[in-house]
Amino acid sequence: MKERITMIIFILVLGGAWATTLVGVDRWTSPIIKKYEADKLRKKILEALAISYEGKEVEQVFSENITSEEFGETTIYKAGSGSVAFEVDGPGSQGPIRGVMALGPDLEMIVGITIISQSETPGLGMRVLAPDNLAKFRGKTTAPRLLIVPSSTAVADNEVDAVTGATLTCKALESIVNSEAKSIALLIRGDGE
Amino acid sequence: MSLKSILGKKAAKIVKSGLWFDHPISCATLGVCSALAISNKVENAIAMSLGVTFVLVLTAVIISSLRKLIPSRVRIITYMITIASGVTIVDLILKAFFPAISEAMGPYVPLIITNCIIMGRAEAFFLQNNPYHSVVDAVSNGLAYAYTLVLIAVIREILGFGTLLGWRVMPEAWVDWVVMAAPAGAFFILGVFLWITRTLADVKPPGKG
Numbered sequence: 001m002k003e004r005i006t007m008i009i010f011i012l013v014l015g016g017a018w019a020t021t022l023v024g025v026d027r028w029t030s031p032i033i034k035k036y037e038a039d040k041l042r043k044k045i046l047e048a049l050a051i052s053y054e055g056k057e058v059e060q061v062f063s064e065n066i067t068s069e070e071f072g073e074t075t076i077y078k079a080g081s082g083s084v085a086f087e088v089d090g091p092g093s094q095g096p097i098r099g100v101m102a103l104g105p106d107l108e109m110i111v112g113i114t115i116i117s118q119s120e121t122p123g124l125g126m127r128v129l130a131p132d133n134l135a136k137f138r139g140k141t142t143a144p145r146l147l148i149v150p151s152s153t154a155v156a157d158n159e160v161d162a163v164t165g166a167t168l169t170c171k172a173l174e175s176i177v178n179s180e181a182k183s184i185a186l187l188i189r190g191d192g193e
Numbered sequence: 194m195s196l197k198s199i200l201g202k203k204a205a206k207i208v209k210s211g212l213w214f215d216h217p218i219s220c221a222t223l224g225v226c227s228a229l230a231i232s233n234k235v236e237n238a239i240a241m242s243l244g245v246t247f248v249l250v251l252t253a254v255i256i257s258s259l260r261k262l263i264p265s266r267v268r269i270i271t272y273m274i275t276i277a278s279g280v281t282i283v284d285l286i287l288k289a290f291f292p293a294i295s296e297a298m299g300p301y302v303p304l305i306i307t308n309c310i311i312m313g314r315a316e317a318f319f320l321q322n323n324p325y326h327s328v329v330d331a332v333s334n335g336l337a338y339a340y341t342l343v344l345i346a347v348i349r350e351i352l353g354f355g356t357l358l359g360w361r362v363m364p365e366a367w368v369d370w371v372v373m374a375a376p377a378g379a380f381f382i383l384g385v386f387l388w389i390t391r392t393l394a395d396v397k398p399p400g401k402g
Contacts, residue, residue: 007264014259014271018278025282029289036292119299122233123353123374165371 093168125169211333246335
């Protein structure tokens with residue numbers, strides 16, 4: 001009996017000591033982590049809208065250039081140019097893809113796409129989501145539908161070259177871009193109700 | 194000055210066995226999961242090794258100091274609480290101060306908890322030895338894990354990305370070996386590593402010793 005009580009007291013004391021330490025570390029780090037995450041989203045929004053924040057405080061550039069507006073659960077970030085940015089997400093080939101997409105005032109032309117998090121295959125799917133590849137989407141239109149076509153065959157305004165060997169990621173990105181563009185247009189214009 | 198005169202006879206022996214004769218990855222085949230997953234870039238390998246070594250040392254200090262108090266029936270729970278708390282601290286600190294590394298390592302930071310090197314050393318060594326020898330053992334095993342990871346990562350990063358610590362080292366015409374960037378590449382390199390080190394250290398397969 002005495003042995004059991006010592007055992008329970010030992011575990012409780014050890015657990016309590018660690019719990020206190022962890023609460024302390026969490027108190028110390030959580031504001032820094034929150035600030036980093038908020039800044040990261042702001043950077044991605046500015047990048048998608050092609051607004052430079054080089055060498056400046058991100059928070060300041062953001063508040064000077066962007067107004068945000070709530071549509072239900074979705075937040076729309078508007079730039080002075082009339083372009084809008086919003087968070088997008090969808091399934092990739094290995095895991096969820098999260099990012100920010102910016103559309104022109106017509107809600108059809110892509111201004112930019114940036115990625116917040118993804119877990120595609122290094123060297124294959126990751127190349128699709130690399131900034132230099134995403135730059136190819138700039139100026140393309142999502143009307144009637146954006147298409148990712150086999151490498152070096154993109155001609156029309158709604159066609160973008162695929163990355164060879166990364167078909168699944170290309171398909172995933174294509175469907176995210178199209179479905180998110182449609183739903184945002186519905187949300188802002190309020191039609192289709 | 195020899196290792197023996199600086200650390201003492203027993204500690205010198207511990208260092209040699211941790212770094213080479215009882216190498217955690219090549220001899221005990223522990224910690225292989227993270228060695229395969231995190232060795233695609235040198236930067237990540239260094240961060241992972243530092244994380245594992247920190248948790249190892251922390252566990253060594255706590256388990257070996259408490260070794261006479263820990264009731265033997267709850268010793269595994271004691272290791273788990275200690276290791277899990279250490280890993281959570283590492284995870285929070287990486288997220289707050291080194292967010293880029295934290296993102297690159299993804300779920301593998303919390304998975305340090307399941308790294309068998311730490312559990313294995315706690316059960317096999319820290320519980321029977323004093324804090325000084327335990328810390329020496331923890332550092333040796335951490336270093337052994339680190340040099341293996343970095344070695345594999347150097348080969349994988351050069352062949353798979355054409356870079357070393359992010360700097361381009363291969364000519365522009367170099368075609369990246371995608372297999373090296375993917376987990377499969379780690380299996381090849383680790384296999385070759387085990388083959389070479391086991392031959393050099395003369396490790397006998399079980400049952401034939």
